[in-house]
Amino acid sequence: MASNLACIGLAVWRRSDFREMVAAARAEAETIAKDGEVGVHLWTDASGARLIITTEGDLVRVVVPTFYAAPGxxxxxxxxxxxxxxxxxxxxxxxxxxxxxxxxxxxxxxxxxxxxxxxxxxxxxxxxxxxxxxxxxxxxxxxxxxxxxxxxxxxxxxxxxxxxxxxxxxxxxxxxxxxxxxxxxxxxxxxxxxxxxxxxxxxxxxxxxxxxxxxxxxxxxxxx
Structure with a gap:
């Protein structure tokens, strides 16, 4: 069974690799919402692979993988x-x-x-x-x-x-x-x-x- 991340070409096998990947994506991401210390950031790769990153201050709380797709x-x-x-x-x-x-x-x-x-x-x-x-x-x-x-x-x-x-x-x-x-x-x-x-x-x-x-x-x- 594939992982959610593997489905968009972002499979990682170590927690340290995951943290590094998210940190790099966060630096390039667009902030789509901000409420006090909580922010929601959207990173999109040229391939269409996406990460939705929710932060609180400097902490990453949630990371959701997805893909840029047309409405259907x-x-x-x-x-x-x-x-x-x-x-x-x-x-x-x-x-x-x-x-x-x-x-x-x-x-x-x-x-x-x-x-x-x-x-x-x-x-x-x-x-x-x-x-x-x-x-x-x-x-x-x-x-x-x-x-x-x-x-x-x-x-x-x-x-x-x-x-x-x-x-x-x-x-x-x-x-x-x-x-x-x-x-x-x-x-x-x-x-x-x-x-x-x-x-x-x-x-x-x-x-x-x-x-x-x-x-x-x-x-x-x-x-x-």
């Missing part, structure tokens, strides 16, 4: 919950609910100041900690599925299980680490996600049907 869904009424996560609905263009979702949100620190109701285009990134190809779309497949496995668990988590069809694939690499990863656009149940996996784990091509368990991070640009 509409999020409605996101609500912050314990653990720094968000619960929300994804809706279609007719405002009909497609599914509920538990996720990390890049703009969580800006959510409280947003004027309700909050709704808008959102990118949904899935870090595929477990992913496999189960067939080809041209061979006929069951309807795609998106299940927010962490939304109703005893301890809410930003996890989901999904099946879908790969629409496009890009191979990326992070210069700092030399690690490659795959960013694939996937059509799932009523919307599109960007799936990130370590290069070749698995090898993906357009038209593949995938079965994925992963960590979910969203971005709603309209909150900025």
């Amino acid at each position: 869904a509409i999020m409605s009424e996101p609500q912050a919950v314990d653990g720094g996560l968000v619960l929300a609905e994804l809706v279609n263009e007719h405002d009909e609910v497609i599914t509920e979702i538990a996720c990390q949100l890049e703009e969580l620190s800006l959510l409280g100041a947003a004027e309700p109701p909050v709704e808008g285009p959102v990118s949904v990134v899935v870090l595929g900690t477990s992913a496999r190809v189960t067939g080809r779309a041209d061979a006929g497949t069951p309807a795609p599925v998106f299940e927010p496995t962490g939304a109703y668990a005893a301890s809410t988590d930003a996890t989901a299980h999904l099946t879908g069809v790969v629409l496009a694939v890009e191979e990326r690499a992070v210069e700092r680490t030399g690690q490659g990863f795959t960013a694939a656009r996937v059509q799932t149940d009523g919307f599109q996600v960007t799936l990130c996996v370590p290069a070749g784990e698995p090898h993906l091509t357009a038209g593949d049907v995938v079965d994925v368990d992963g960590y979910v991070v969203a971005s709603m640009p309209s909150l900025r």
Whole structure:
């Protein structure tokens, strides 16, 4: 099973290496929110790999990996919950609910100041900690599925299980680490996600049907 960091080419094996990587990213990051001693900073690599770094004074409190992706869904009424996560609905263009979702949100620190109701285009990134190809779309497949496995668990988590069809694939690499990863656009149940996996784990091509368990991070640009 891949780590969240490995899914975007930032795998590290020592705590000291992780601290050095975060410190370097923090120095290059954009500050997107500041409230007293608490700051939220966004680092984006040329590959699209991202780190959301929350600090308190000089201390790093939380680091969330994600990826810069185009919107592929509409999020409605996101609500912050314990653990720094968000619960929300994804809706279609007719405002009909497609599914509920538990996720990390890049703009969580800006959510409280947003004027309700909050709704808008959102990118949904899935870090595929477990992913496999189960067939080809041209061979006929069951309807795609998106299940927010962490939304109703005893301890809410930003996890989901999904099946879908790969629409496009890009191979990326992070210069700092030399690690490659795959960013694939996937059509799932009523919307599109960007799936990130370590290069070749698995090898993906357009038209593949995938079965994925992963960590979910969203971005709603309209909150900025």
